[in-house]
Amino acid sequence: MSYTTEQLLEILDQELRAAWRGERVLLSSSDRLNNSVVAKALGSEKLSKVFAIQDFREQVHQYQREHEVSGLVWHTCRFQGRSIRFPELHPQLTAIAQDRQTLIAAKAAVIAFWRESLGEMRLWLAGRPPQPTTLAHVERLIxxxxxxxxxATRTELYLSLCWGDPKDCRCDWARPDSGCERIIAAIAEPSSIKV
Incomplete structure (x- = not known):
């Protein structure tokens, strides 16, 4: 019987704590960084911790792929008396093939919740600075x-419209194969919260 998603997250958390307490050591960690100046500045102890965690996380990802253990967790969004529960990839795990299909299947419910919650809010494309947009443009993105x-916060909704690899979709370097457009719905101008 394989581990569950929740058990893998617990194992990763325990390993992270052990690494930061110095209980996990990689002797060759400084050799793995191609920049000797950065390696010296960080020091071998910190590098050892980082690479120990990175190596263990990759072993967990391999386990997920071999045993088809989902990397999705269920998130609840609450806004103005409404709530929706939907899947999202946990940042410490990787997505298996079925996870992408689960994300795709939940899209209609997330979009319906967003549309029902909009009211008279104005729409913005997330960025520095946020750019005003129209509902028609957002519908094309959808x-x-x-x-x-x-x-959501108390007064703003943040819609992420994603494609490609769930692990890479939030990374700008992954475009155009994977990506995520972020839309902010706010009464006036969006707050300075980074989405």
Whole structure:
């Protein structure tokens, strides 16, 4: 019987704590960084911790792929008396093939929640600075992406429209194969919260 997603997260958390307490040591960690100046500045102890965690996380990802253990966790978004529960990839895990299909299947419910919650809010494309946009433009983005995620503060909604590899979609370097467009819905101008 294989470990569950929750058990893998618990194991990763225990390993992370052990590494930061100095209980996990990689003797060759400084050899793994191609920049000797950075390696010297960080020191072998910190490098050892970082690479020990990185190596263990990769072993967990390999285990997930071999045993088809999902990297998804269920997130609940609450906004103005409404709530929705939807899947999202945990940042410490990797996505297996079925995870992408689960994300895609949840898109319609996330978009419906977002549309029902909009009211009279104005829309912005996330960025520095945020750029005003229209509902028509956001609808085109919705139709051209594979899955959606949503988050909220007390007064703002954050819609993420994603495609490609769930592990890489938030990384700008992954474009155009993977990506994520972020939309902010706010009464006036968006706050300075980074989405």
């Amino acid at each position: 139709h051209s992406t594979e899955w959606a995620e949503i988050d």
